[in-house]
Amino acid sequence: MEASLLWLLPAVPALTALTVLAVRSPRRLAVIDLMASLAVFLLALRLGWSVVQHGPVRSGLLGADAVSVVFVLLVGLLVAAVSVYTLGWMPRELAHRGIRESRLRLYYALVHGFVATMLLTVLSDNLGLLWIAMEGTTITSAVLVGFHGHRYGLEAAWKYIIVTTIGISFGLFGTILVYAAAAHAQGGALRALSYQAIAAVASQLDPGIVRIGFIFVLIGYGTKVGLAPMHMWLPDAHSQAPSPVSALLSGALIKCALFGIIRFHTIARGACGPEPSGTLLLAFGLVSVVVATPFILAQRDFKRLLGYHSVEHVGIVALGLGFGGPVGTYAALLHVVNHGVTKALVFFVAGDTISRYRTRNMHAIRGLIGIAPFAGTMLLCGAFSLAGVPPFSIFVSELLVVRAGLGGGHYLAVGVFLLMVAVIFAGLVHHAGAMAFGAAPAGADRSPSRLSPLVGMALLGAVMLLLGVFIPPGLDGLLRRATEIVLG
């Protein structure tokens, strides 16, 4: 049963993608989309429950352990929320000609294909399949990024596809080096690419080649994650894409790439000890946080702001992993979930807001609370959450990261981090407050919000608040188990 779940999870969205190409009516498309996404979410929950009860599962090239489940649950949740949101968002887009009706089925097909490849990424036991699926995510999402068809979108899509493809080619090279080390340590071709097999013999691998392999993987998959200095494509791509796609990109995709890094981190830890992978992750994480900050402050475009925020937050995850230890790793994994949820929420708000005000310029957006009270409130909550304010979830994970850093003696890194967080807090509150309050300009669309985007926002907002206040024991147990696996 569990083994077939592994195949079923990516198969459902893949089949949906193919089916959708044959349907024309927008209504039917929306319904199929919603049902398929809910199915994915339920399957993800089922798989999670199964892994928590019975331990890691493996079937051929696919496999799932506690770490995979964390990511699968995140993807499942976001997919469901995005579908709910799209239900109400799409009619408005069609009306504004943002997306043409003739291309609608291509849109849904690509989205579901994208979801299928993401699920395949986190469910891969075979490191080669991991790469293939990740390249698949790049291809499908690149078309989605440029979907609107105007030159900015195409420029962003081009930068995205070229930079990330070259980046993950580096990742493939790192994979091959680790494979060479594994082949040296044990025989047999296919098994030598199996993550669970390699992790089991990690201590026997030659540390020199694994070290070089990890560096290639970190730079390679790190490009896909958006760690600085390989992050240049991210603000462009995440801002030019349609908002639901942005939510998936920032919330889910970069986390899936992070999953790849975490797998290799575990292997490197087994072969070489906590250095150098920990130090490298720390360095990249800190650089990402520092580099993102000035761009966040000086930003005008709402969605680009969110893009740079993603760079900052994956930096925080890398920091957590770099600080290491049970606390740091737990914090990193928790942050993956927290940031995913929060960022998706804010992208939902952004999408709604931008289509109301017909502009992305934050200086032109005013008085959201007056026009759309619920969306405005969500904007404030989301912004506060991103800035790391209690009682929202990101505060918890950031606090844990700081604790891990202090516990590990990295006082300077923690100091820099806190400084950046404070600066970002100020900037973000300023921007969000300006957008939420004040008098709305005359041209803004004052029509009441459609229900489903609000439901989508509410769903994610609830999760965000919940995780900020209290981590359910199921999730806590899962994260603890995952931490153990990562630390080897």
Add this chain to the structure above:
Amino acid sequence: MPGAEAVLPALAQAALLVLLGPLVSGVIQKLKARLQCRAGASVAQPYRDLAKLLRKGTVQSDTASAFYRAIPPLVLAAVVCAAAMVPVVVLPAAGGFTLGDAILLVGLLALARFLTALGALDAGGAFGGMGASREMTVAPLVEPVLLLVVFSVATAAGTTDLGLIAARRASDPAVWHSPDLLALAAMLVLLLAETGRIPVDNPDTHLELTMIHEGMLLEQSGPGLAAMALASHTKQLVMMAVVGALFFPIGLAPRPEPLLLVPAALAFLGKTAVLALFVGLVESSYAKLRFFRLPQFLGMGFLCAFLALALRVL
């Protein structure tokens, strides 16, 4: 003290190269003509040109110094000396004396180049100055290539003496190693550059904007020009012989016995014919590069040579 049996073959080979040089030029020129669907001049035409020049008188610019008259014979002498260092048909006697090594060869060719440029500047003409400056721009990218290639081959053979390198490589079963492919590529680029052929320089032109080598010869006349022309024919054949000795050291006679010399001579003619074919085809297929693009082209050759050496050492 070197005996006659060591020196004589070297001098004989040098004489051979000098005599055959114009023939090779004639062959290349005939090949180009054929590819352009012309009949072309006869293969012996360069000899007739040299004879014609010898009959003519010399005209010298007013601004030229007394040294000017000495330059053509010196250039010819330098090239002929360089020719004596290349094993053409006969390998030097085992452990025996050779006239000089590859570094000396490069030095002599550089000397010839330097003197030619000097003559061009001395004559005080505009074309001469321009040709000389261009030649000197090309030289730093060209001469190190030859040295790098030689070093790459020499590290394996343990000596920079061309004759000994050829001997050692001929007796080594696995003659070619992977860096040699890159070294050969670099040498082919070098061949085109040193002989002043397309795509580096056009040997048939006298248009002011396109000359490098020809520009430097413009002020020469009479026997002086004959000497310079003979020097450039010989240099071309020397380069081809170097390629043959370094990379295809087959058929070289270990001792100067008539029975061994015949197949060796045939082998040499065969190698030269192949290289002449290569040069002719390249000249007919490509256009001359703009002067400012030359560094890129030569840079590629340089990189090939550098990597050949690096791969050999690492």
Add this chain to the structure above:
Amino acid sequence: MSSPLATALIDYLGALLLFTMIVILGSSQLYRTIYAVAAQSAFLAAAAAVLAIATRNLDLWVIAGITIVVKAVLLPWLLIGVVRRIGVKREIEPVVPTLLTLAIAAGTVVLSFQLAASLGAVRQTVTGNALPVGVALTLLGVLVMASRKTALAQMVGLFACENGIFFTAIAVSQGMPLIIEIGVLLDVVLGALVMGIFVLRVRSSVDADIADLSRLRA
């Protein structure tokens, strides 16, 4: 085929791969770079064939065949089709001057070989000089991509990079599993198709080269 002979052949093919990479780096004409990358893929297929004979691994024959068809014929044909459609034949001036690029390339190759030499026993798992040449080609592919302004030249850099990775992959002792290699090739083809479509789309709608678009700024 004996192992020393196989190693020697892999070494030769490695040198030839480096040579084609130098041609790609140094030439400014798009057609020449495309032919060079096609030749590179052909050499790669030859390497796969050599290793197939040496290790008696039948999968490598399949990989050699697919590499020839896909990477040496299909993808260059696709690229040339796009070049003809958009009519750009020559780089005007790359971002980085060519001589500097060649110098950086020299340093990169030396670095790769040093890196490989520092590895020790595990080095034996990868036949011949496939590991350093693979590293060098990967890095040089990125160099090509970073130093060019034309979208198609960037794609050529990408293909060269992937050739390097493939070279190392097939030379690792047992060879990569067939499914994975086919999957990788499939991804490369799909990626190339999508990129080609982007280039044509931008040409037709905006009449500019897609890699030239630079309106999105900080």
